[in-house]
Amino acid sequence: MSKKSIVTDRSRRKFMQSAAVGATAAVIAPSFIMSPRMANAATLGNVHIEAAKKAKELAAGRNITLKVLQPSGSLGNVKPVADQFTALTGVAVEYLEVPLGEITQKILLEAVAKSGAFDLALPATFGMPDLVESGILVNLDQYASKYEPAGFQDDALFSTGDYYKGSLYGYQTDGDTYVMFYNKDWLENPDENKKFADKNGYELKVPDTWEELDAMMAHFHHPDKGMYGGALFRTQYFLAWEWWVRFHAKGFFPLDDDLNPQINNAAGVEALEEMVAASKHLYPGARTNGLFENFEAFGAGDKFCNIGWGGTQKFLNSDKSSIKGRMAFGPTPGGIVDGKLLRTPYFNWGWNYVVSSVSAEPEIAYLLTLYACSPAMSTVAVRDPDGYFDPFRGAHYEDDAIIKTYSPEFLAVHKASMEGSIPDLYLKGQGEYFDELRTNLGAADAGTKTAKQALDDTAKSWERITRRMGKRSQGVQWSFLKSIYPSSIRNRLK
Amino acid sequence: MNRIPFNIRLVLPAQLTIMAIVVVPTVILLWLAHTDWQPTQNIPWFDAEFYWFWNFYDLWYDERFINSVFRTLFVVATCIAVELFLALGLALLFLDEWPWRKVAVSIIILPMMIIPVDAANAFFMLFNERGPINHLITVITGEVFEFSWLSHPTWAMVPIMLAEIWQWTPLMFLLVLTGLMNLPENQIRAAVGLGASPVRIFFRVMLPLLVPVISIAVVIRAIETFKIFDPVYILTRGQPGGATETISMYMYNGAFVYFRMGYIAAAALLVLFVVVSVCLVLARPLRKHG
Numbered sequence: 001m002s003k004k005s006i007v008t009d010r011s012r013r014k015f016m017q018s019a020a021v022g023a024t025a026a027v028i029a030p031s032f033i034m035s036p037r038m039a040n041a042a043t044l045g046n047v048h049i050e051a052a053k054k055a056k057e058l059a060a061g062r063n064i065t066l067k068v069l070q071p072s073g074s075l076g077n078v079k080p081v082a083d084q085f086t087a088l089t090g091v092a093v094e095y096l097e098v099p100l101g102e103i104t105q106k107i108l109l110e111a112v113a114k115s116g117a118f119d120l121a122l123p124a125t126f127g128m129p130d131l132v133e134s135g136i137l138v139n140l141d142q143y144a145s146k147y148e149p150a151g152f153q154d155d156a157l158f159s160t161g162d163y164y165k166g167s168l169y170g171y172q173t174d175g176d177t178y179v180m181f182y183n184k185d186w187l188e189n190p191d192e193n194k195k196f197a198d199k200n201g202y203e204l205k206v207p208d209t210w211e212e213l214d215a216m217m218a219h220f221h222h223p224d225k226g227m228y229g230g231a232l233f234r235t236q237y238f239l240a241w242e243w244w245v246r247f248h249a250k251g252f253f254p255l256d257d258d259l260n261p262q263i264n265n266a267a268g269v270e271a272l273e274e275m276v277a278a279s280k281h282l283y284p285g286a287r288t289n290g291l292f293e294n295f296e297a298f299g300a301g302d303k304f305c306n307i308g309w310g311g312t313q314k315f316l317n318s319d320k321s322s323i324k325g326r327m328a329f330g331p332t333p334g335g336i337v338d339g340k341l342l343r344t345p346y347f348n349w350g351w352n353y354v355v356s357s358v359s360a361e362p363e364i365a366y367l368l369t370l371y372a373c374s375p376a377m378s379t380v381a382v383r384d385p386d387g388y389f390d391p392f393r394g395a396h397y398e399d400d401a402i403i404k405t406y407s408p409e410f411l412a413v414h415k416a417s418m419e420g421s422i423p424d425l426y427l428k429g430q431g432e433y434f435d436e437l438r439t440n441l442g443a444a445d446a447g448t449k450t451a452k453q454a455l456d457d458t459a460k461s462w463e464r465i466t467r468r469m470g471k472r473s474q475g476v477q478w479s480f481l482k483s484i485y486p487s488s489i490r491n492r493l494k
Numbered sequence: 495m496n497r498i499p500f501n502i503r504l505v506l507p508a509q510l511t512i513m514a515i516v517v518v519p520t521v522i523l524l525w526l527a528h529t530d531w532q533p534t535q536n537i538p539w540f541d542a543e544f545y546w547f548w549n550f551y552d553l554w555y556d557e558r559f560i561n562s563v564f565r566t567l568f569v570v571a572t573c574i575a576v577e578l579f580l581a582l583g584l585a586l587l588f589l590d591e592w593p594w595r596k597v598a599v600s601i602i603i604l605p606m607m608i609i610p611v612d613a614a615n616a617f618f619m620l621f622n623e624r625g626p627i628n629h630l631i632t633v634i635t636g637e638v639f640e641f642s643w644l645s646h647p648t649w650a651m652v653p654i655m656l657a658e659i660w661q662w663t664p665l666m667f668l669l670v671l672t673g674l675m676n677l678p679e680n681q682i683r684a685a686v687g688l689g690a691s692p693v694r695i696f697f698r699v700m701l702p703l704l705v706p707v708i709s710i711a712v713v714i715r716a717i718e719t720f721k722i723f724d725p726v727y728i729l730t731r732g733q734p735g736g737a738t739e740t741i742s743m744y745m746y747n748g749a750f751v752y753f754r755m756g757y758i759a760a761a762a763l764l765v766l767f768v769v770v771s772v773c774l775v776l777a778r779p780l781r782k783h784g
Binding site for chain 1: 555645733
């Protein structure tokens with residue numbers, strides 16, 4: 001895709017996004033999006049300084065400690081920023097870490113307990129709808145209209161997850177789009193290239209389609225020689241994300257306009273069968289290893305490909321990895337739909353700064369989120385080589401330290417993916433929808449269900465979940481979600 | 495106050511306590527089972543919308559729930575059978591006095607004193623792909639063995655059940671040993687005097703006399719094993735594809751991950767019905783013995 005077409009697509013997308021947010025807001029809840037911003041002194045360049053000033057005024061010399069609930073491993077990103085906030089405002093910050101996969105659950109528990117255990121949190125972006133519905137998140141519209149400068153989100157490459165039913169509930173702080181990593185030495189090996197081309201009729205390259213990727217993984221998989229086709233995830237928590245991309249790349253939305261699941265159609269079944277077949281060409285730990293073990297596994301240099309995020313690259317491009325400097329990168333492979341390649345990069349994780357509705361100091365907590373996600377301070381956070389927050393603002397890609405941490409080759413792929421990413425299923429009950437999907441995909445991968453059975457069972461469960469969550473309300477949010485798929489993808493999905 | 499008879503006054507505090515800790519929660523459970531209450535919806539439980547019998551209807555068609563119930567029953571049957579077999583064998587070994595017997599008993603009951611999460615974690619390490627079990631098989635067979643026990647839909651249940659059996663056989667052993675030590679000696683002496691073989695004495699005299707103790711041990715262990723959670727959570731979390739999801743794991747996910755308290759209350763009622771039915775069957779021998 002040329003730079004021009006990316007820009008054009010991005011502009012169209014921004015327009016559609018604004019239009020959709022506006023339309024949804026008009027239907028659901030009039031919010032700051034519909035009202036003019038209050039004038040304030042902040043600009044994009046000094047928003048962090050203005051936020052700190054306001055926080056200091058509000059603190060008014062009181063001893064205030066904000067407690068931040070954050071996923072384990074993110075301290076490297078959060079602390080440098082919070083330390084500077086403390087130095088400017090006198091507001092202390094305490095950190096409470098919880099395991100990566102449990103943070104949404106912990107925040108939901110707080111919605112029940114209302115203990116004031118934390119003031120801010122960093123939930124995974126896909127958990128936002130459930131958190132909003134639980135009432136634990138502060139609607140940030142009022143604060144945003146008071147403090148957020150115009151254009152604050154303009155260079156944010158993915159801010160869809162910040163909004164729910166037209167209102168602002170958090171700020172994206174991590175650009176977690178899925179990208180592919182390849183062993184460049186293997187990819188450029190002339191002998192392997194000849195063998196592969198003789199067998200498949202085309203040469204080794206960064207694959208365009210899942211079919212090509214699967215063929216390459218099969219080609220390189222020789223466990224007896226200590227070579228494995230890939231390190232793609234088959235652990236249940238991560239499993240569904242790969243299938244989600246494979247399915248979209250076949251040209252379908254997961255739900256139709258009436259919220260009937262389309263995941264169990266022929267394309268969905270085919271995508272799952274292909275994914276299960278590809279499992280044969282993965283390394284032995286693919287079904288048990290978690291996130292950090294996956295980094296280490298691919299870092300060993302004996303696997304052809306891996307799937308992951310910027311955080312993966314932070315590890316692989318460090319001295320802890322033996323494959324540093326020997327990788328090629330690509331967007332997630334696509335599929336051929338109506339004779340043309342369709343790529344569907346996927347923003348599947350990410351973290352958002354949010355404010356707890358039981359915080360005693362919600363306004364100061366909001367100002368810390370604004371401070372942390374400002375262009376200047378988010379650059380500091382993303383720079384940290386020990387954390388896993390990835391670039392999510394256009395300016396991040398120009399920062400020398402960030403370029404050094406990630407490498408220019410990786411950042412080019414990452415940026416293009418961020419700009420064209422499809423959103424996750426940001427519906428109320430996202431956790432339940434995906435739990436059913438993960439469990440059934442896991443069953444298909446383990447061989448206890450056929451692909452068709454697994455997806456039919458998932459579809460039945462999804463229908464029940466939709467019925468419980470309220471079809472009408474889910475329908476409104478689904479229409480909104482569809483509208484914010486990048487137009488180049490949306491127009492080709494059925 | 496004087497109008498209340500003295501005997502009633504004596505039992506009233508106890509009755510009120512029981513009401514508070516048993517009846518009230520049960521009534522709440524019954525109410526919740528007929529609602530779709532989720533604490534995360536910002537609605538108090540008593541204001542939840544009445545849902546009639548939809549939860550039970552959904553549970554009937556919830557394949558994961560049905561599978562988890564049957565899977566748990568399988569785990570209970572397997573673990574109890576193995577534990578009973580091992581406990582009987584060990585108890586017979588420890589029936590007579592021999593040097594260091596008391597020390598050996600103390601060592602045997604040690605697993606029972608370990609925190610279940612730690613025990614489960616030990617089995618997680620043992621059955622890891624690069625763990626000691628695979629290493630041992632590699633050494634014995636001479637070929638690299640990297641079997642992924644915990645991600646195999648059939649074999650993943652084995653480490654879970656082994657962890658449970660390893661930890662709780664000592665309890666069964668203690669109960670059975672106590673029963674054996676208290677058997678009436680005159681009947682056994684009479685059998686010996688009549689020339690019965692040790693095997694015949696065990697099966698025809700000792701085992702029938704031991705039935706009440708075994709029944710109690712089995713019922714206690716069945717109830718406990720039905721609630722198996724720690725090894726499942728630590729080793730597999732119900733994976734792969736729900737192949738090791740027991741009823742406790744299913745209910746944990748429903749109640750504390752997705753906060754579907756109403757639905758899980760209905761599931762809990764059904765499970766209570768299953769557990770009581772199973773225990774009544776297991777306790778039948780006790781009724782025969784008066």
